[in-house]
Amino acid sequence: MTPLDILKLIGGLCLFLFGMNVMGQALERRAGGKLQSLLSKLTSNKFAGLLTGLCVTAVIQSSSATTVMVVGFVNSGLMTLKQAINVIMGANVGTTITAWILSLSGISSKNIFVQLLKPTAFTPVLALIGIVFYMFCKSTKKKDTGTILLGFAVLMFGMDTMSASVSGLSDVPAFAELFIMFKNPILGVLAGAILTAIIQSSSASVGILQALATTGLVSYGAAIPIIMGQNIGTCITALLSSFGTNRNAKRAALVHLSFNVIGTIVCLIIFTVVDIVLSPAFFDTNSSLFGIAVAHSVFNLACTLILLPMSSLLEKLAYRLVPETQTPDEFTDLDERLLTTPTIALERCHEFACEMADNAIYSLKQSLACLKEYSEDTANEVRELENKTDRFEDVMGTYLVKLSTHQISDRDSAEAAKLLKIIGDLERISDHATNIVDSAEEMRDKNLTFSNDAVKELENLCDAVEEILNLTLKAFVKDDLNSANTVEPLEQVIDILKDKLRSGHISRLQQGICSIETGFVWSDILTNLERTSDHCSNIAGCVVDALARNLNLHESIRVMKAEDPHYKEQYSIFADKYLA
Numbered sequence: 001m002t003p004l005d006i007l008k009l010i011g012g013l014c015l016f017l018f019g020m021n022v023m024g025q026a027l028e029r030r031a032g033g034k035l036q037s038l039l040s041k042l043t044s045n046k047f048a049g050l051l052t053g054l055c056v057t058a059v060i061q062s063s064s065a066t067t068v069m070v071v072g073f074v075n076s077g078l079m080t081l082k083q084a085i086n087v088i089m090g091a092n093v094g095t096t097i098t099a100w101i102l103s104l105s106g107i108s109s110k111n112i113f114v115q116l117l118k119p120t121a122f123t124p125v126l127a128l129i130g131i132v133f134y135m136f137c138k139s140t141k142k143k144d145t146g147t148i149l150l151g152f153a154v155l156m157f158g159m160d161t162m163s164a165s166v167s168g169l170s171d172v173p174a175f176a177e178l179f180i181m182f183k184n185p186i187l188g189v190l191a192g193a194i195l196t197a198i199i200q201s202s203s204a205s206v207g208i209l210q211a212l213a214t215t216g217l218v219s220y221g222a223a224i225p226i227i228m229g230q231n232i233g234t235c236i237t238a239l240l241s242s243f244g245t246n247r248n249a250k251r252a253a254l255v256h257l258s259f260n261v262i263g264t265i266v267c268l269i270i271f272t273v274v275d276i277v278l279s280p281a282f283f284d285t286n287s288s289l290f291g292i293a294v295a296h297s298v299f300n301l302a303c304t305l306i307l308l309p310m311s312s313l314l315e316k317l318a319y320r321l322v323p324e325t326q327t328p329d330e331f332t333d334l335d336e337r338l339l340t341t342p343t344i345a346l347e348r349c350h351e352f353a354c355e356m357a358d359n360a361i362y363s364l365k366q367s368l369a370c371l372k373e374y375s376e377d378t379a380n381e382v383r384e385l386e387n388k389t390d391r392f393e394d395v396m397g398t399y400l401v402k403l404s405t406h407q408i409s410d411r412d413s414a415e416a417a418k419l420l421k422i423i424g425d426l427e428r429i430s431d432h433a434t435n436i437v438d439s440a441e442e443m444r445d446k447n448l449t450f451s452n453d454a455v456k457e458l459e460n461l462c463d464a465v466e467e468i469l470n471l472t473l474k475a476f477v478k479d480d481l482n483s484a485n486t487v488e489p490l491e492q493v494i495d496i497l498k499d500k501l502r503s504g505h506i507s508r509l510q511q512g513i514c515s516i517e518t519g520f521v522w523s524d525i526l527t528n529l530e531r532t533s534d535h536c537s538n539i540a541g542c543v544v545d546a547l548a549r550n551l552n553l554h555e556s557i558r559v560m561k562a563e564d565p566h567y568k569e570q571y572s573i574f575a576d577k578y579l580a
Helices: 003-030 032-040 046-060 063-076 081-094 097-106 119-136 140-165 167-171 173-181 185-199 202-213 220-233 235-241 247-277 289-321 336-340 342-372 376-404 410-446 452-478 481-511 516-547 553-563 565-578
Strands: none
Touching: 003 140, 003 202, 046 063, 046 081, 046 289, 063 081, 063 202, 063 235, 063 247, 063 336, 081 247, 081 289, 097 202, 097 289, 119 140, 140 202, 185 202, 185 220, 185 247, 202 220, 202 289, 220 235, 220 247, 220 289, 235 247, 247 289, 336 342, 336 376, 342 376, 342 410, 342 452, 376 410, 410 516, 452 481, 452 516, 452 565, 481 516, 481 565
16 A cells, blocks of 8 residues: 555545535535424334434434434423433434445446446536536525535545555555454454544444445454444544533433443344354455445344333433432523524524513513502512523523524524514513613602502503513414514504603693602603513514515514504504503
């Protein structure tokens, strides 16, 4: 083997790993919505979870990536540990699809139709289609499709380059002795585990083994223990990703490790007993690309069949390794591991925003209660909720900005923009709640009171604001278009009502019924309530725009006021209810 061959081997390996990484990421983006759909169908049923893990891993071509996602899901509360165990088992089976694709390189036949199945025959065509999609199409989905095809072409080219560069190793005695040494099962397992831990992909390490098998020096007796070790090495990615997570996420990573270690030990014992007792000639036979793919699949299927009935024992083992403590976990609200699957990350953001909306709107309602009858406990609760809402905005805003740096679809980008707008309005609603509490405290401290007419007018306005808050919450949380369309006419009524109440106060002031000092507090309260309704209008407008695939809020409102009969009908209803 010449120095030039060594350089070709390094170059081929780099292309292989790069192609696999690029293809996997593009597949993940392209299948984001389907991944979310699969996740939503998860149940405690073992086979549903197993099939989910298998399908997701077959799509994104990486059991490590699937397991890292699972750790993130468990850490964020999107998945239970019991569900995670079944998905992890399925991921181990799904990862074998890569070896089957790579085994196509070993096809040899004079039949033209059989030859067309070889990657060297169809890869150039895929590369041509991929570069056309990538360079000349504006659609994000088509660009991702082009990236998938290009990634696959680069992967297969790297595989061919590696296979060609190692062909000279068949004449190197030291290389032959190396694989004779790997016939020791323990050394083979260690070699497979270390190689896979370094490159963090069992699919890639199996591909490297398949490339080496083309030399004709890798026997099945050496290849099978290496394949077993590769399953242990691939656990390093999930273990690293579990640092800084809650206990359940750590347990999920340890389930992945224990599943592969126990499966390897059981299969290694069976392999060793068969080798010692029967000494089958098959173990000394030179392996092929196809044979390694079969061995990889059989091993992973065997581990799954052995351990699937014992998934509850794996769960108990995980709890034994990571026991419960008196101190509860600090829950990681938005796990950055989910950023690798933008669609699911956005779904988590929406759930997070819904919780924020509950906090903000509840705090405003509590402030209204405090205005009617001041309570120190209620005032403190409103301020605590305001601090919590501020934290919601900081965490989610930072998370959504990080998400925007990833390659995401147009639809996901629009959803992220919608959430960024809405969380700003929700934070302002909680600010208005604290302002109203401050006004209530000022009235208490200065012993100020409103006249009976003012109290009745204020109660009427508060009722209107509570109604618009309820409509806004329903519109956002449930993507309810009818509620969203009802918010704007009520907001217009509240604007008119505020002006009417301000004029009423001026009239009372002229009659000497109200004081100037009370008027300042009155004006502050009206302003905060009217601005709260403005923010509700903004939120509802974002919901309407998102459902209509349009981000021009003011244009949507203008069209609604001018052309929508529903708007006029609802405005009339609210005017009769609150302006009469």
